[in-house]
Amino acid sequence: MPFWERIKEDFPIFHNLGENFTYLDSAATSQKPYSVINALSDFYSRHNSNVHRGIYRLSEEATDLYGRSRENVSRFIGSSDPRQIVFVRNTTEALNLLAYSLGHDLVEGDEILLTIMEHHSNIVPWQFLQEKGVRIKYADIREDGTLDMDDLASKISPRTKIVSVTHVSNVLGTINPVAEIGRIAHDNGSIFIVDGAQSVPHMPVDVGRIGCDFMAFSGHKMLGPTGIGCLYGRIDLLEKMRPFMGGGEMIREVYTDHSTWADVPEKFEAGTPDIAGAIGLSAAVDYLRNLGMENVRDHGRELMRITFSLESEAGIPGLISYGPRNPDIRGPVYAFNIGSIHPMSVEESLADRGVGLGTVVHPHDVASTLDGKGVAVRSGHHCAMPLTHRINAVATSRASYYIYNTPEDVRRLFHSLEHTVKVYSR
């Protein structure tokens, strides 16, 4: 078992920002251990050169390091072939690649099935296809913040070409039953895409067992550098797909009137890739594998348990929190509000009496007051506006945990929340 209490020592930022810094925004981006930062420096200081096409040794070294990073990431998510990993900037680019490439073949009346808890990255790229008459449907959630599987089943139709679902909600923390959704999608003949942005960093993920056709995730949320992310895709599907961006590296031959494409995955990696980023991500994968993803998952679950128990102990007036209460189907994300502020409605506005009444603290004020106590949480719609509206909130505050967080960090959250309520109810 990892020594969770000592993990912060591997992360220079905790050393530099000191004892009083409590980082609870890892769902937005994670901190980076020395090993990842050093992998970047080491690449630039010893191996830096462009990949592919160079036949001098340095370039072969860089190509080799880049290729090994791909293999490493591939193994990490249970992909049987490194060619199934396309390096992109982030989850968002991975999903856009799919929306552009798969979307090209969709026609008016075709349907895409999402859920109401999707991140904007898994909504907006598909909305671009609406202009050609493609329709988007959203599976709803139940009262407890889980996905309503009946609603999902009822919204799938013979026209549903794509089902794209987040593995773990970045607001509710809900872990969706993706293998089951995959069966429903495949039985229906639909392509099944999983947004793994919040799962790959936090739990063992095996694309084979999930049975997804594609999975998107970001390096920066799993200890890796910014600028690198991955699209996993089944090789037979990637091979059939049209490329997304055109340019260097992704071609076989270019003539003035036409071009032919390189093999997968290069076909989808136009231009000089983020070579150092891929190498940094590989170092992050090594770090996580060394901890053990089962352990990482247990740690996250334990922090959620502590969160729920401190929540009841603290009894903060007006505290509302969102998402499933069962830590087994819950990622380490805790979104909450102090009092509920509904979106302003123009119809009701005559009866409106403002918001500054009772035990209601706006999420901004929560984040700001917590920040004053050294606790970094995010507030807003967390790039999930449809979900925020669905739970009838203007915004939420969100604490999200990762491997370096400790029970003490959770205690600090609740102490600071108590302080916040005091400030705003004076």
Added chain:
Amino acid sequence: MPFWERIKEDFPIFHNLGENFTYLDSAATSQKPYSVINALSDFYSRHNSNVHRGIYRLSEEATDLYGRSRENVSRFIGSSDPRQIVFVRNTTEALNLLAYSLGHDLVEGDEILLTIMEHHSNIVPWQFLQEKGVRIKYADIREDGTLDMDDLASKISPRTKIVSVTHVSNVLGTINPVAEIGRIAHDNGSIFIVDGAQSVPHMPVDVGRIGCDFMAFSGHKMLGPTGIGCLYGRIDLLEKMRPFMGGGEMIREVYTDHSTWADVPEKFEAGTPDIAGAIGLSAAVDYLRNLGMENVRDHGRELMRITFSLESEAGIPGLISYGPRNPDIRGPVYAFNIGSIHPMSVEESLADRGVGLGTVVHPHDVASTLDGKGVAVRSGHHCAMPLTHRINAVATSRASYYIYNTPEDVRRLFHSLEHTVKVYSR
């Protein structure tokens, strides 16, 4: 004046790989100084968090650093407003963004005018538009490797919606008269795009003086990290354009049935950007500004002068080199061959006698033999197949220089070339 002879000391790779390492592949990617590598480490060790939307201090710091990087890059290329800088992965993505966004409004019969010396990044994205009937024309080059301006003028037409031209050829080194081409394009009512991948790193570039509507360039070729590049675009045009990728950060509001876009430049930056990459690029810009871009340009010109003079002194049998001989219209790129190997032609094949005869050394053998002497050059088509065919070569070898290269490096190139010829003519 910078001490050119001491610049290598600022680059850890030269320290680590030692005296005998002569890096002549900066047109593919440049080496990185300590200041850039340290900027990355420093960000991850002290300021790392996601940008935008966070109201805790750390996130405001990261947002501030990211914004300053944008301002710094903007000033560096003479842009009057930082909102005109969109951060992308590389030149290739910048040009794809344009091809997708501007291309959306093109219709059958519309024309795009390129030159035959373009990099694949400035060809393939436009070829994607051929499927909707858009036509691509290529302005030819003259015998001396300069752009044939008469040919360009003759190929522009009322249907020409876009003129997109490289500022400096990555094979011939030709510096194109972009301001003049811009006038021709604008007089014709065409949008004018400049591929600055090989100019921004090597000479003072002022988008205002050039008068281009858009310019694309890559950080990794100008001392910056991999994974970050820029699209400069005139603010009024960017504001009118449709977004490229959809997702987080680029939206104002997302509803289940539609979304609205954030302001420029965020509208074009979907998902978590390469925050550290942008900060690293800004450090690279500081380093270059400190040297002085006029000095950088002089240094490159001087190395080309030395190259031409060593070329004539050495009198290497069969040596052919490409591109203009006048260092004033020539970037620090030197493509050459030892003997000429034409592409294999099926018609001539009966008369074909192979290539292993006379003083002909294949570019691969050149690069490989040079590598044995510690000299790193690239060989191949340098992502410019149409140009390579145009100059009737199967491939070329290319030495390309940057600020850390010295006259001694050029001498090593020619010594090693002499050695190469000896090996292959024994």
Added chain:
Amino acid sequence: MTDEEERMEVLLDHYRSPHNYGKIENPTAELMEYNPVCGDTVQIFLIVENRKIREIKFMGRGCSVSQGSASMLTDLVGGKTVDEAMSIAPEQIVDMIGLPLGPSREKCALLPLNALQKCLKKAGFGKV
């Protein structure tokens, strides 16, 4: 109480019991301003007579900074001329609140001023 705590108290008073909160029927001008980054909203209603702000009300949703700032601003400009209102500088609002805000909360603080000045412009009282 420190100076900062005192100013915080003032802001919170405005937030908890906002002055000039509500709607004006048939206003001279009305405008809703929205900060997409955080979702804060301020809607301004004005009655202007002889280039003077005779009445101002607001409604809104948001944090203590945006709503408190709106309350303080409406106190400040009631009875002022439109030219005076148009010439209020962002720094004045930040000073009026008097708390260390940081860039994103500064945007919250300035939302009501932006709404007011846009509203006046929309009604044709912008400087020429």
Added chain:
Amino acid sequence: MTDEEERMEVLLDHYRSPHNYGKIENPTAELMEYNPVCGDTVQIFLIVENRKIREIKFMGRGCSVSQGSASMLTDLVGGKTVDEAMSIAPEQIVDMIGLPLGPSREKCALLPLNALQKCLKKAGFGKV
């Protein structure tokens, strides 16, 4: 001369005066293989009789490694059975050349073998 220099000499001899260079009219099978990364090309012509390679020729464009390897390979397989040819492993070619190649030049070295085996497959002689 070192061992490596000697092997280099052998390769260069094959490169400068390739064995079996040229075209066969009406071959049993013919195939052109191309390495898109570097543009090297090898075209193989075969006459097969009774599952034996009676004649093999090649034409090509490329570096000493790809063309030298083609020359050596055609020497090697002339007269062999198609099964023998199909069972040549990549390592044998690398050993035959006997020089430190590195990954990208190894691809050059293997281009002729790939061409040959693809050509045989195309002609129906692939293992089932």
